[in-house]
Amino acid sequence: xxxxxxxxxxxxxxxxxxxxxxxxxxxxxxxxxxxxxxxxxxxxxxxxxxxxxxxxxxxxxxxxxxxxxxxxxxxxxxxxxxxxxxxxxxxxxxxxxxxxxxxxxxxxxxxxxxxxxxxxxxxxxxxxxxxxxxxxxxxxxxxxxxxxxxxxxxxxxxxxxxxxxxxxxxxxxxxxxxxxxxxxxxxxxxxxxxxxxxxxxxxxxxxxxxxxxxxxxxxxxxxxxxxxxxxxxxxxxxxxxxxxxxxxxxxxxxxxxxxxxxxxxxxxxxxxxxxxxxxxxxxxxxxxxxxxxxxxxxxxxxxxxxxxxxxxxxxxxxxxxxxxxxxxxxxxxxxxxxxxxxxxxxxxxxxxxxxxxxxxxxxxxxxxxxxxxxxxxxxxxxxxxxxxxxxxxxxxxxxxxxxxxxxxxxxxxxxxxxxxxxxxxxxxxxxxxxxxxxxxxxxxxxxxxxxxxxxxxxxxxxxxxxxxxxxxxxxxxxxxxxxxxxxxxxxxxxxxxxxxxxxxxxxxxxxxxxxxxxxxxxxxxxxxxxxxxxxxxxxxxxxxxxxxxxxxxxxxxxxxxxxxxxxxxxxxxxxxx
Amino acid sequence: xxxxxxxxxxxxxxxxxxxxxxxxxxxxxxxxxxxxxxxxxxxxxxxxxxxxxxxxxxxxxxxxxxxxxxxxxxxxxxxxxxxxxxxxxxxxxxxxxxxxxxxxxxxxxxxxxxxxxxxxxxxxxxxxxxxxxxxxxxxxxxxxxxxxxxxxxxxxxxxxxxxxxxxxxxxxxxxxxxxxxxxxxxxxxxxxx
Numbered sequence: 001x002x003x004x005x006x007x008x009x010x011x012x013x014x015x016x017x018x019x020x021x022x023x024x025x026x027x028x029x030x031x032x033x034x035x036x037x038x039x040x041x042x043x044x045x046x047x048x049x050x051x052x053x054x055x056x057x058x059x060x061x062x063x064x065x066x067x068x069x070x071x072x073x074x075x076x077x078x079x080x081x082x083x084x085x086x087x088x089x090x091x092x093x094x095x096x097x098x099x100x101x102x103x104x105x106x107x108x109x110x111x112x113x114x115x116x117x118x119x120x121x122x123x124x125x126x127x128x129x130x131x132x133x134x135x136x137x138x139x140x141x142x143x144x145x146x147x148x149x150x151x152x153x154x155x156x157x158x159x160x161x162x163x164x165x166x167x168x169x170x171x172x173x174x175x176x177x178x179x180x181x182x183x184x185x186x187x188x189x190x191x192x193x194x195x196x197x198x199x200x201x202x203x204x205x206x207x208x209x210x211x212x213x214x215x216x217x218x219x220x221x222x223x224x225x226x227x228x229x230x231x232x233x234x235x236x237x238x239x240x241x242x243x244x245x246x247x248x249x250x251x252x253x254x255x256x257x258x259x260x261x262x263x264x265x266x267x268x269x270x271x272x273x274x275x276x277x278x279x280x281x282x283x284x285x286x287x288x289x290x291x292x293x294x295x296x297x298x299x300x301x302x303x304x305x306x307x308x309x310x311x312x313x314x315x316x317x318x319x320x321x322x323x324x325x326x327x328x329x330x331x332x333x334x335x336x337x338x339x340x341x342x343x344x345x346x347x348x349x350x351x352x353x354x355x356x357x358x359x360x361x362x363x364x365x366x367x368x369x370x371x372x373x374x375x376x377x378x379x380x381x382x383x384x385x386x387x388x389x390x391x392x393x394x395x396x397x398x399x400x401x402x403x404x405x406x407x408x409x410x411x412x413x414x415x416x417x418x419x420x421x422x423x424x425x426x427x428x429x430x431x432x433x434x435x436x437x438x439x440x441x442x443x444x445x446x447x448x449x450x451x452x453x454x455x456x457x458x459x460x461x462x463x464x465x466x467x468x469x470x471x472x473x474x475x476x477x478x479x480x481x482x483x484x485x486x487x488x489x490x491x492x493x494x495x496x497x498x499x500x501x502x503x504x505x506x507x508x509x510x511x512x513x514x515x516x517x518x519x520x521x522x523x524x525x526x527x528x529x530x531x532x533x534x535x536x537x538x539x540x541x542x543x544x545x546x547x548x549x550x551x552x553x554x555x556x557x558x559x560x561x562x563x564x565x566x567x568x569x570x571x572x573x574x575x576x577x
Numbered sequence: 578x579x580x581x582x583x584x585x586x587x588x589x590x591x592x593x594x595x596x597x598x599x600x601x602x603x604x605x606x607x608x609x610x611x612x613x614x615x616x617x618x619x620x621x622x623x624x625x626x627x628x629x630x631x632x633x634x635x636x637x638x639x640x641x642x643x644x645x646x647x648x649x650x651x652x653x654x655x656x657x658x659x660x661x662x663x664x665x666x667x668x669x670x671x672x673x674x675x676x677x678x679x680x681x682x683x684x685x686x687x688x689x690x691x692x693x694x695x696x697x698x699x700x701x702x703x704x705x706x707x708x709x710x711x712x713x714x715x716x717x718x719x720x721x722x723x724x725x726x727x728x729x730x731x732x733x734x735x736x737x738x739x740x741x742x743x744x745x746x747x748x749x750x751x752x753x754x755x756x757x758x759x760x761x762x763x764x765x766x767x768x769x770x
Contacts, residue, residue: 073658074756076665082701083657090653099655099735127733169658169754349624382692383628527651530730543687545651545731553687573713575687577624 041181053186058091060084062179070171078171088169090546091327092520093190095138096528097126101169104140108188114145135525136514151187152180194517197287198257203510203517205229206262206284208292208301208315210273220495221293221316222263228503229261255515262286266294273300281308288522291315291502293495296367302329311523313509314502314551316495318446319371326549328519330526332498333539333552336368336446339466340375342555343417343442345576346464348383350557351440357414359388360407360438362399364420369393372419372444389413399427408436415440422451432459440464445558449490453566460560464571468555469494470540471568497538504536505529540574609755611763614739614748619719623682623712626694631710633720636680642768643678643741644760647726647734648709649685650697655736658754660701662738665757666764667704677764679707684731686717724748742767 040049052063060068060080067080085106090096093107102121105111117139121129129137143162146154150161155173158166175183197204207225209218239256264280266273277300289305289312298317305312305328312329320331334341347353361376363369373390381387389411393399399420404427407413416431416438418424424443431437441459445452445467455463505526512525524546532542532551539552554574561567620634637643644666648656663681667674683689689697694709711717721727726737740749740763749763 072661073754074758076658076661076757078657078661082661082664087657088654096653098653098732101654103654168756169654349628528732530732541687543685545649545685545688546653547651548688573715575714577686577690577712 041185042178044182049182049185050189053182053189056080056085056179056183057093057186057190058084058086062175063182068173068175070173072171073168090520090524092516092518092524093187094135094516094518094521094524096524097134097138100126101167102126102138103170104138106187107191109192110140111146111151111187115140115143117141133512135512135528148181148184151184155180155183191516191518191520195287195519196285198517201258202260203257204260204262204284204286205288205290206264206280206286207290208264208266208277208294210266210294211268212295213293216489216492217293217316217495220492221291221499224496224499224503225291226261228499228506229259232507233258255513257510261290264289264292270294270297270300274304277301277304281310286310287517288313288519289315290506291499293317298329302326305329309519311519313506313526314498316498319367320550322374323549327547328523329549330523331550332501332542333468334375334550336371336444337375338550338552338555339444339446339468340372340377340417340419341379342466342468342557342572342576343464344376344379344383344385346557346572347415347440347442348380348385349576350572353415355385357439358411359415359417360391360411360413361388361417362391362407362419363393363417364397365392365394368447369419373417376417388417399423401430404430405434408434408438412436413438415442417442419444419447421447421449422454424448425451425454425456428459428463429456432456432462438462442466442557452560453564455560457562460562460566463559465558465560466555467558467568468552469538470534471556471558471570494538501532501537501542505532505542607759609751609753609759611749611751614725614750615746616724616748619716619723621712621716621719623710623716623720624691626691626698626709628691631708633710633716636678637741638746639678640743641676641678642743642764643680643739644764645680645682645724645739645741647684647721647737648681649683649731649734650689650693651685652731652734655734655754659736659738660697662755662757662760663707664701664703666760667707669757669761670764674704675706676768677706679703681707681709682717682720683709683711684717684721684728684734686711686714740764740767744769 037045037047040046044052055061055063056068060083062068068084069077069079072078088096088103089106093105095103095105097103121137126134126137141164143160143164146161154160154166155175158168158170158172160166207221209221236256236258262280262284264277266276288310289301291314292301292312293316294301297319298315299319299321301312301315302321306326309328314330314332317331318335320333320335320337321329322334322337347359353359361373363373369392377387377390391407408431418427418441420427424447428441431441439462441463443463443465445465448465452465508529509522509526512528513522527544527546527548529544531544534540536542540554542551543553544551556570556574557572557576559569559571561569618634618637623631623633625631637645644663646659646663648659660681663679666677667679670677683694689711691711694711698707698709718727724739728734736752736754738751738755738760741747749767751763
């Protein structure tokens with residue numbers, strides 16, 4: 001109760017009560033017939049009530065279109081545009097823990113149930129619990145079940161049904177009778193039933209693979225995943241016995257479930273994937289999608305998971321959907337787009353290129369080329385820069401000597417971004433010899449692959465390379481060789497290592513979720529995870545946070561030392577500012 | 578304006594008036610713990626919400642009063658309240674708001690880019706004078722260490738408000754969430770000649 005004066009509290013309460021009486025006298029009961037659809041409250045249909053309730057809960061917007069208003073921390077007026085119930089209680093309503101403040105669950109199932117915890121854990125006790133288990137200890141202290149009336153009192157005045165004054169961080173809301181009814185109706189429906197795909201014994205997952213994926217890459221995804229699932233299931237007996245007869249039948253054991261993993265194999269062109277996914281889902285209503293790999297785009301799977309609100313955790317793709325609002329797919333990174341982004345930040349912030357210098361992007365007009373160039377251009381313009389000159393090569397067009405000479409003679413670029421594979425080696429020789437040599441060239445190690453080491457010596461001084469992983473020297477994570485019998489190429493090694501990260505994250509997430517089998521909660525507990533350093537991943541770091549959907553945020557910019565087996569020289573931080 | 582929203586507005590304002598009155602009367606008996614500290618501000622370059630480079634040391638060591646906190650754009654529960662308190666301080670200072678230098682430093686520098694920080698400030702309707710800074714992880718770590726606020730992971734974040742008086746360069750350190758009235762009092766104290 002620090003910083004919150006009781007006397008203030010009482011005065012606030014009395015003013016609010018007076019207001020409420022006023023509202024009651026004026027009376028805003030709208031009574032209309034509910035029509036054919038299932039009814040919600042205040043004369044609205046169920047669907048409409050839930051939509052309006054969700055707007056209050058998630059966006060802080062009242063049915064009138066105005067933001068919700070409230071008082072926080074005793075005397076601070078706030079409104080719904082700054083933050084909403086969701087900012088603290090999370091999308092699922094199951095609460096959070098941050099800065100020593102426990103935000104208790106606020107979904108109907110928890111609110112309308114008496115609580116028996118005699119004493120809440122203190123912030124310092126809370127700190128001693130392993131971080132990943134903290135979400136399991138969000139129970140509010142002892143109180144009777146709420147009723148619609150006492151819930152309204154808690155939201156208006158911050159007093160729970162036992163008379164306890166709620167922490168002043170919980171805002172005291174100004175909500176009229178009608179809006180309160182709509183919000184309460186929403187809370188009752190929020191995380192009311194466990195999500196689809198979970199039974200008393202099993203959580204069902206699926207993974208997605210498409211027919212054009214090279215067999216070794218497909219195996220690199222499937223073998224570790226299937227091995228993880230069978231390994232976990234073989235330990236299930238112990239947990240089941242402990243939960244049944246164990247002296248310490250802990251909630252953790254009770255929440256232990258076997259996992260099942262379906263393979264959803266997609267055939268044919270991407271336009272047909274959605275229909276196939278729907279059909280698989282009808283037959284096997286899974287809780288979430290794990291990993292997966294497609295040749296080319298991921299968009300159809302992304303849309304499927306977004307629309308059905310099915311979490312999709314860490315798929316293998318170079319083409320994540322770049323979005324600030326999509327919620328259900330957690331990607332490893334922004335893929336190729338992120339390399340373009342890193343070049344823009346390096347060139348704009350670190351090199352600080354003078355604004356009058358010309359930047360040219362050369363790329364093939366393919367999915368790859370467009371991802372790199374969009375990543376660069378959007379970030380570059382976000383830095384307040386003029387758009388670059390884009391030279392998109394049509395199908396069949398190659399980067400010839402003439403092409404390059406014409407380009408450098410005509411545009412005199414200071415910087416060339418060459419989003420090209422092994423052909424970049426010869427191009428770089430031409431550029432190095434040309435009269436109007438640009439000051440800097442950027443390339444992608446992802447596209448160059450083995451050709452990285454073949455870049456001409458005479459070009460290495462002015463050439464920078466994007467490298468979206470942790471650098472190989474130093475304590476790189478040791479691969480568990482017998483994890484799979486897959487022949488190991490550079491690409492499959494990366495995939496296997498990513499699947500290892502996925503399995504480590506999944507183990508934590510399942511533990512943190514406890515028996516709250518709600519899809520939204522599954523993503524939220526991952527959001528609450530600590531950063532995963534290099535021992536967990538082949539990226540420099542994976543990090544999470546509410547709504548953050550690209551776990552690796554970085555990409556190195558390197559230069560090459562001289563010789564056949566060149567040193568990789570780091571020219572940037574992992575994340576460039 | 579409908580009767581309903583009129584009435585709500587009246588209630589809202591009435592509550593505020595009562596709050597302001599009650600808090601002034603009680604400002605004397607402090608409900609929170611605070612300490613006075615001296616810090617050596619590191620000479621690092623950070624980046625603000627406009628992508629502008631900020632020489633941190635000279636930016637902080639000014640003849641304006643400074644209020645500083647550590648937040649991140651996607652943080653739950655405490656950052657919303659810390660940020661609401663910055664906005665309220667600006668509102669309560671009225672025309673004096675630009676004289677206060679409010680600095681939020683991200684503890685999630687990998688995620689919090691200028692664009693994200695700008696959107697965040699916009700959401701809170703921040704006025705000029707409140708900046709949100711990011712930087713390299715190493716520099717952010719140095720800043721956290723300098724203010725004895727280092728945490729190895731953003732998930733072990735706690736609330737902290739630091740107020741620097743231009744008089745003597747000393748800092749008031751408040752390690753809990755306080756009311757808007759209390760922050761205003763602290764601020765005035767730091768500003769007094």
